Amino acid sequence: MARWLIGLLPLVWLGFGVWQNTLGANPVERMIRYSGDWGLWWLLATLAIAPLRRLPGCAGLIRLRRLFGLLGFGYAALHVVFFITFEHFFSWSALFRDILKRPFITIGLLAFLLLLPLAVTSTPSWMRRLGPQWGRLHRLVYPASVLVVLHYFLMVKADYRLPILHAVILGGLLGWRGVR
Numbered sequence: 001m002a003r004w005l006i007g008l009l010p011l012v013w014l015g016f017g018v019w020q021n022t023l024g025a026n027p028v029e030r031m032i033r034y035s036g037d038w039g040l041w042w043l044l045a046t047l048a049i050a051p052l053r054r055l056p057g058c059a060g061l062i063r064l065r066r067l068f069g070l071l072g073f074g075y076a077a078l079h080v081v082f083f084i085t086f087e088h089f090f091s092w093s094a095l096f097r098d099i100l101k102r103p104f105i106t107i108g109l110l111a112f113l114l115l116l117p118l119a120v121t122s123t124p125s126w127m128r129r130l131g132p133q134w135g136r137l138h139r140l141v142y143p144a145s146v147l148v149v150l151h152y153f154l155m156v157k158a159d160y161r162l163p164i165l166h167a168v169i170l171g172g173l174l175g176w177r178g179v180r
């Protein structure tokens, strides 16, 4: 329970920013970007568990993997909800046009659709029901993370340093798996 609460601290911080009106000149953009960042960071943290748990004394980290994955999905879902609510005010036709017009939105949607079944099947009962298929299904987290970083790249217009940094971290985490 305490772990969940720690995972929700960024959300509390965001809520505090809204309440105190400290999100800057464009609070909507800040909210969308902040939730997107946390979605990506939790996904990277999820992927980092496998290499880190091999370090001496770190085997117990595996217990955090599901939590991190769900937090990643949760923040990503919030990011999408903020986008639909504040950028499109629930205008589904405008949203649909945006998906077709802006490739970074199309890619973001694809990433989100890949993450959706992972969140749904993250419970022990789904694990039992799917058996060995569960592990195979959950490998979708790799293409989903690649799409999220691509989404980030396509969104940025000038300064590519942060997307590059995230791509390098993701490349390291996926490369480690490839080598193993």
Ligand code: HEM
Pocket: 029, 032, 033, 034, 035, 036, 037, 039, 040, 043, 072, 076, 079, 080, 083, 105, 108, 109, 110, 111, 112, 115, 148, 151, 152, 155
């Ligand atoms: C339907 C799906 C999605 C939509 C419509 C969407 C939309 C957006 C928008 C509008 C922005 C900000 C663009 C700007 O301010 O100029 C953004 C940025 C971003 N999104 Fe998404 N996104 C989606 C999926 C995702 C997912 C699944 C993740 C992560 C798990 C994600 C992570 C990010 C990141 C990291 C950024 C950059 C934040 C920054 O600049 O600091 N997005 N997205």
